[in-house]
Amino acid sequence: MEYHFANRFRVHFELEEDILDCRILKFVLQPLVENALLHGLQTLDREGWIVVKGYRDGNDLILTVTDNGKGMPEDALPESEEKRSARGKSRLSGIGIRNVDNRIKLHFGMHYGVSIKSVPDLFTSAEIVMPAITEEEGMEHAEGAHRG
Numbered sequence: 001m002e003y004h005f006a007n008r009f010r011v012h013f014e015l016e017e018d019i020l021d022c023r024i025l026k027f028v029l030q031p032l033v034e035n036a037l038l039h040g041l042q043t044l045d046r047e048g049w050i051v052v053k054g055y056r057d058g059n060d061l062i063l064t065v066t067d068n069g070k071g072m073p074e075d076a077l078p079e080s081e082e083k084r085s086a087r088g089k090s091r092l093s094g095i096g097i098r099n100v101d102n103r104i105k106l107h108f109g110m111h112y113g114v115s116i117k118s119v120p121d122l123f124t125s126a127e128i129v130m131p132a133i134t135e136e137e138g139m140e141h142a143e144g145a146h147r148g
Contacts, residue, residue, distance in 0.1 A: 009048035031096030040069025061132040
């Protein structure tokens, strides 16, 4: 993507040290970064940036991907969880993000997943919330499951 965009954007990572041993589902960040590039920064007439943050909030792992692109109008933003549940569908933009949200909910429960905030012409931020599971905790969970 950096070649395709001819150095028109920068990526910055802000990852807290205590999350570096946390396990995450495969390919949960890739669709968010891809959306930031293709939908947020592609038509930008200034240098674009993407900030990927990761931190713990209690027992949760929070990962965010924020860009300074064109943003989305309020009516294009995803609905709240209550509205989605009532309608029985998701309005997360992009099939990749919807798939990430569905996979997280399938593995960890309905109160985890992806949410998006945006201000037109300023930024879009996609946030992933999932349990913070370390390598050790993952092994304990797996061993407990096999003992049955």
